[in-house]
Amino acid sequence: MAVQTDFLIVGGGVMGVSMAWHLAQRKVGRVMVLEKSYLGAGSSGKSGAIIRQHYSNRLTASMARQSLQVYEKFDEVVGGPSVFTRTGLVVVVPDKDRGNLETNLTMQQELGIDVRLVSAQILADIDANARLGDDEVAAFEAEAGYVEAVQVVASYAEAARREGADIRLGVEVRSIVTQGNKIVGVETNEGRYSAGCVILATGPWAAQLGKEVGVNLPVQACRTQVALMRRPSEVSKRGAVYADFVQGVYFKPTHGHMIHAGSVMGEETKNPVDPDNYDESADGAWLPGMRQRLCRRYPALHRSYGRGGYGALYAITPDWHPILDKLPGIEGGYSAVGFSGHGFKMAPIVGQLMSEMIVDGAAKTLDVSPLRFERFEKNDVVKAPYGYGVMG
Ligand SMILES: Cc1cc2nc3c(=O)[nH]c(=O)nc-3n(C[C@H](O)[C@H](O)[C@H](O)COP(=O)(O)OP(=O)(O)OC[C@H]3O[C@@H](n4cnc5c(N)ncnc54)[C@H](O)[C@@H]3O)c2cc1C
Numbered sequence: 469m470a471v472q473t474d475f476l477i478v479g480g481g482v483m484g485v486s487m488a489w490h491l492a493q494r495k496v497g498r499v500m501v502l503e504k505s506y507l508g509a510g511s512s513g514k515s516g517a518i519i520r521q522h523y524s525n526r527l528t529a530s531m532a533r534q535s536l537q538v539y540e541k542f543d544e545v546v547g548g549p550s551v552f553t554r555t556g557l558v559v560v561v562p563d564k565d566r567g568n569l570e571t572n573l574t575m576q577q578e579l580g581i582d583v584r585l586v587s588a589q590i591l592a593d594i595d596a597n598a599r600l601g602d603d604e605v606a607a608f609e610a611e612a613g614y615v616e617a618v619q620v621v622a623s624y625a626e627a628a629r630r631e632g633a634d635i636r637l638g639v640e641v642r643s644i645v646t647q648g649n650k651i652v653g654v655e656t657n658e659g660r661y662s663a664g665c666v667i668l669a670t671g672p673w674a675a676q677l678g679k680e681v682g683v684n685l686p687v688q689a690c691r692t693q694v695a696l697m698r699r700p701s702e703v704s705k706r707g708a709v710y711a712d713f714v715q716g717v718y719f720k721p722t723h724g725h726m727i728h729a730g731s732v733m734g735e736e737t738k739n740p741v742d743p744d745n746y747d748e749s750a751d752g753a754w755l756p757g758m759r760q761r762l763c764r765r766y767p768a769l770h771r772s773y774g775r776g777g778y779g780a781l782y783a784i785t786p787d788w789h790p791i792l793d794k795l796p797g798i799e800g801g802y803s804a805v806g807f808s809g810h811g812f813k814m815a816p817i818v819g820q821l822m823s824e825m826i827v828d829g830a831a832k833t834l835d836v837s838p839l840r841f842e843r844f845e846k847n848d849v850v851k852a853p854y855g856y857g858v859m860g
Contacts (some may be wrong), residue, residue: 470653473500473634475826476663478641478677480505481512482617482812483804484669485624485635486819489546492631494827499633500663502656504640508621510671510743514780516694516728517617517812518709520557521581522609523860524572524852527838528789529579534833538816539615547630548623556594556708557612557722558586560765564604565713573607582610595707597768604714612709614720616811620637624815626857637848643680644801650679651800667802668795672743672781674805678685683795686844687806689743690736690782693750695729695758698773707766711859716762727772729762732859736782737811743781750777782809787849788860790814790837792821792831793841802826803841810860 475491477484480503492499503509514531523529543550561569576583586608588600600606625635641654646664653662668677672689699721704792709720711732719729741747755777763770783808785791795801804822807814821831843849852860 470660470662471834473498473661473663475499475665475667476654477501477663477667479669479671479673480507480509480625480635480637480816481510481669481671482508482624483622483671483807485621485628486815487667487669487804487822488628488633488635489624489631490631490819490823491782491826492628494823496827499628500661501628501633501635502639502641502654503635503637506637507635507717508618508626508674511616511781511783512621512671512808512812513700514694514778515617515812516718516720516730517613517615517620518718519552519615519813520609520612520709520711521576522572522583522711524568525838525850525860526575526579527834527836528539529576529581529858530834531814533579533581535798535814535816536611542615542620542623546623546627549619551615551619551623552613554611554613554617555706557609557610558591558595558598558708558710559607560600560710560712560714561605561632562714563605565604574675582746583607586718588729597703597707597766599765599767601714603733609735612724614709615812620815641677644677646681646798647795649799651798658674665800667803667804667826669804671805671807672783674783676802678795678803681795681798683798685791685803685805686785687783687791688737688740690784691739691741691746691779692730692736692809693754693777694780694781695750695755695777696775697727697729697759697769698775699725699727700771700773703768709751710765712765715764717758717761717765719762726775727762727769729758737784746779746781748779750779784808786844788852789850790835790839792818792825792839794825798840814831
């Protein structure tokens, strides 16, 4: 006999558990999450989880802004311990991108975001360890920081359970079951689950289940890498988070005097992988180059203590933006996938918007039509003037 539910979310990453909490709060039916592995086993548990509002588009900047307001008081809103550390964000671009940067800052200021250009002198006051060249331009976003990713996932899951959601681990959805063009459930390694609404929150695995119902979700699992190092003792002050488009790196100070660093150059698209079988270690040859790039911005890291790194997954769409939509032609099917290496900061608003789409028929808090599925077929993709995909 099939297990019965109403809203069945596939995937227990940050998107799945945020949507579970939002949907369960609406009290419009039974909510279930099926996760084939463990909570946060995909991108979410390995995320840098930097929370910034710096985007080139109003929609994504607004999504980040509304989510930041949740992360800042996550313990009060969702429960569990507080998760947010405020550091500020420094964005550095080559002088040739000054115009694009200024355009972005103007748009962000119109949304109420506290951002401004900063000189080398002011940057030194913000973060004494940083260097800025004469041919480089820097901006500072004061409200930015990062969250404790694993805790966010755990707290959302706990909050969803408190609202009555049923979260099951070790249950792999193998196919979506339809009658005509209507979803009636899923087949799993444990047999049939019946549900009239199935929401894909399957991260880097997104393309797999879509195919089952004739929907080609253009999401590619790609390998990314993270370098970890222990800051030298003279860098005792925490410092800011950086998005450095001159050196092509992002980095953040983190707990235990560590630095977490990765690339912002989008080379992940050259590394498509099988999400069930990819190299979870960092390439030995990649780490020294990463250190060199970091040292050009933050010379003291020359004396940092290498702690290796790890490999992880991005779920990349052709325009590096997610797909928040119904599954086309399949009644009862939805997708919140393809967050392309920058989704963690948006998880609170994604949960809210998707619950509105599912329960009320359309997302109300923000117009998410630019993130609809058919934008790829209609060649109406989201544009990012920087050309720095992961920054959106
Ligand atoms: C190294 C790294 C750094 C990052 N840094 C940042 C950052 O600084 N800021 C930011 O905003 N974002 C960042 N991101 C991106 C962010 O982490 C992701 O966009 C976000 O975590 C995606 O969450 P998700 O729930 O969509 O996917 P995932 O966390 O991948 O969750 C998908 C889940 O679905 C499960 N699943 C898949 N298929 C099935 C199935 N058939 N049946 C059952 N379960 C299934 C998987 O096991 C997995 O747990 C980073 C990502 C990485 C990897």
